[in-house]
Amino acid sequence: MNILLMINLQGDKNDNNTADNSGFWRKIWNLKIPPKIKSFSWRASTNCLPTRDTLLTKRVPVIITCPVCNDYPESCLHIFTQCAYVESVWGKLDISFDMDNINYFSEWLDWVFQHYNKEKVLDIVMGVQDRTFDRSLGYISAEDGDEHWTLPPANSVKINTDVAIFEENSNFSFAFVVRDHRGSLIEVRTRCLRGSPNPDLAEALGIREALSWIKNEDQHDVILESDCLQNVQVQNVQAIRSSFTCLSYLGRVIKDCRELLVSLSEKNVKFKFVKRSVNKVAHFLARQNCSLADRIWRMGDVHSDFQYVLSNDLIIQ
Template sequence: MPLNTKHCWNATNIPTVIGESNSFGDWLQLVFSQINLKSIQMSNMVCWMLWKNRNDLVWNLTFLVVSEVLNTTLSVLNQWRFVKDKTFDHTLGLLNLEDGRTKWQAPSMNRVKVNTDAVLFDNPSRYCHAQVVRDHNGKLVEAMSHCYLGSVSPELAEVIGIREALSWVKNASRNDVVVETDCLTLIRWIRSSYITMSYLGRVMEDRRRLLVGLQEQNVMLRFVKRSANSVVHYLARYNFSIADCTWILENAYSEFDYTVCIDSKQ
């Protein structure tokens, strides 16, 4: 059922029934005269999302429900505020209490944790991503690195890394898995319902569907700070000249094994 605009405005708690007006512009000015700056920003973003949702319905026969419109509105608004105000807390919006860890933490009993990261290089242009899987004792289960020639955006490189991490979970038929990345933009995009027709947007949507398909395996995606993702960052950077490589505990080279042990004991 297409979105009910009135229900969407009611959910924002912004007063919209104010006096009489002959046009949308007049109505909007009346609303602005009765609310504060943050509510004005929210009103502008809601108008934009409703307009976009209407166009998606007309041209693509797709639409968002009220909760999806509001979640996407808040996410985009938070990102805009962060760009405009460097004192704004960019960890707000679509994040939860489990996000933002500054140190690597072992998963709970019988779970595994997959950390993923990507690194870009110049001369020649190439990008590498890696995944490190550890168990509840912090011991290495498996690690993978992949390196490709070519130039891509940092976001696309991170998305490819997430795909590899989720593919590993699916192919290994693992349950109870935590996947961690230090790419905040990626986390917000996957968790939101925002869809863009760009190439990156289509790739993101594919990853979102893959994650949804793994819900029965209890797979969780989390954001961590770079300091909690240092081992996989090291692996992606160290192996920039290797096309594809996989390690397990028994054949991991000594320097990497030492790095994992130190990080797991912090």
């Protein structure tokens, strides 16, 4: 069946599925939430949000896949309940759903009304409006979100990267640390540049520098770790993994990172988000690099302060 026709049929079925259910609509409008959230819930339930599957029914030439997970069509049901990112968020908030025989957002919301008490329903419907919601909880995959630095597997290397911005001096620095499966230092690179970029751009530049190093070195089975997902403006880990396009300098750097990752497919490079506590060594070097020229450090160049921070990662293995 033609995909456009199939989506049209699904859209029509979804509209008919809820149009006559007056009790369902009353539940939405009786919720004690801001009017704009009620309106949003109503639009999602009637398939009126400009998701990619809906845009295709209007003959807008868009790629139907979700720009976050890049695996499934972007529909209201997918982006609020099924996408890998949002599934991890619901899981962290200890909220689960029985998705059997649920094909549309309105059916899911009706299931929520039937299976949760009023207080929990409000939490779910408010969703990202909840003040306790933390976007950094969405780690995308089970491998993300480590709280302590760990040794990489045998015959592989781990790279940690971080940045620091010094607004008073109008410059910024980034550093990355390369270690082997024994925790031994392979190499450290630091750079200090003029300018005051926003944190997203600075983080992306540091990631691009580390990916470029991997491309130019004879290293395989590499784990690249960054804590930049904690930045809530643009989650660089997510952006690099997805097909998201941003027409800005940041977007250009993100695109460079994405292309570098593709070119490194034969080197088996994994890109992970970790907590700030995992990134102490890279963070230390980035902060120390403000007054230093660009440098390449190896084990014989390590000063005592750096050696102390480096050793601490191994102590908590």
